[in-house]
Amino acid sequence: MTRPVVSVGNLTVGGAGKTPLVAWIARSLLQRGWTPGILTRGYGRRGSDLLALEPRSPRPANARAVGDEPALLARALPEVPIVVCADRYRAGRVAEVRFHVNVHILDDGFQHLALARDVDVVLLDVTQELSDRALLPAGRQREPCSGLARAQLVVLTRVELGDPRPAEKIVKQINPQAGIFHSTTKLCRLVDVEGGRTCSPEVLRGKAVTVFCGIGNPRAFFADLRTWGFTVVAEDAFPDHHTYTEEDLSRLSEKARRAGAAALLTTEKDAVNFPPFWDSEVPILACAIQTEVVEGGDFEKALLERLEAAKKTV
Numbered sequence: 001m002t003r004p005v006v007s008v009g010n011l012t013v014g015g016a017g018k019t020p021l022v023a024w025i026a027r028s029l030l031q032r033g034w035t036p037g038i039l040t041r042g043y044g045r046r047g048s049d050l051l052a053l054e055p056r057s058p059r060p061a062n063a064r065a066v067g068d069e070p071a072l073l074a075r076a077l078p079e080v081p082i083v084v085c086a087d088r089y090r091a092g093r094v095a096e097v098r099f100h101v102n103v104h105i106l107d108d109g110f111q112h113l114a115l116a117r118d119v120d121v122v123l124l125d126v127t128q129e130l131s132d133r134a135l136l137p138a139g140r141q142r143e144p145c146s147g148l149a150r151a152q153l154v155v156l157t158r159v160e161l162g163d164p165r166p167a168e169k170i171v172k173q174i175n176p177q178a179g180i181f182h183s184t185t186k187l188c189r190l191v192d193v194e195g196g197r198t199c200s201p202e203v204l205r206g207k208a209v210t211v212f213c214g215i216g217n218p219r220a221f222f223a224d225l226r227t228w229g230f231t232v233v234a235e236d237a238f239p240d241h242h243t244y245t246e247e248d249l250s251r252l253s254e255k256a257r258r259a260g261a262a263a264l265l266t267t268e269k270d271a272v273n274f275p276p277f278w279d280s281e282v283p284i285l286a287c288a289i290q291t292e293v294v295e296g297g298d299f300e301k302a303l304l305e306r307l308e309a310a311k312k313t314v
Helices: 018-031 070-075 086-098 145-150 165-173 220-229 247-260 296-313
Strands: 003-011 036-040 052-053 082-084 104-109 118-123 153-157 179-192 208-213 231-237 265-268 284-293
Touching: 003 018, 018 036, 018 070, 018 104, 018 118, 018 284, 018 296, 036 070, 036 086, 036 153, 052 086, 052 153, 082 086, 086 104, 104 265, 104 284, 118 296, 145 165, 153 165, 153 296, 165 179, 165 220, 179 296, 208 247, 220 231, 247 265, 284 296
Parallel strands: 003 104, 003 118, 036 082, 036 104, 118 153, 153 179, 208 231, 208 265, 265 284
Antiparallel strands: 052 082, 179 284
């Protein structure tokens, strides 16, 4: 690979808001004249062959074929090539030759040390404790906090739900040179999973809803829903990357009906994991969200400075 690499990862097993930040970085680079490509493993997909999702072409909606996170990124970023392969170096070579990308975004790459990177962006969810006592298999932390020494940029996510100061203190102790930034999760709209129609969140404010998800940190999603003004009367959490069955959705629909809920709310990542055919008496709406970096301009400046320096060394 001959182009700069930006790795976006975390210390924990999922749930830090990585996919929305990957999309945010890709949009930022596009707006500044770069040609980014996304390299991803495609967790949970069927098969292991390399898949190249071309820009500005029909994107596969079946998460079982590409993985739920690549499917979600493909929908959100139709102009960005996405290469799905466990061998990220091979994926990067394909992205450079076939799509002429001039910067790679390595999705979930902090522990993928086999591939060199020029910028390591690490996300820390402030709603989850950061402690070496939580290392796998006892907890959800992949590696000790000392791994933060490898990061250049650290983004503290979900600061609308928790106090970022404990995480800031740990980062400064381990890596005082790292740039520290903060991000929030913004609800943009609701999308009817069955018909694709969009509506404003205002249509459900004050009405009872039931909610479900299969993501790394379901409690944060449920807390966000309440912060956004929804009246949550029931919650269901599934394992991360859960592949839903018709029976799952039927049971959730019946539970919502009995609770008198106006709708079932879930995430876009969950929606791409629905079966091809299903039925629900209660509308199921996916929350379309975006990451907002509080110090967005400073974060972009720090990222671009490192990329420009890396480009000069090629």
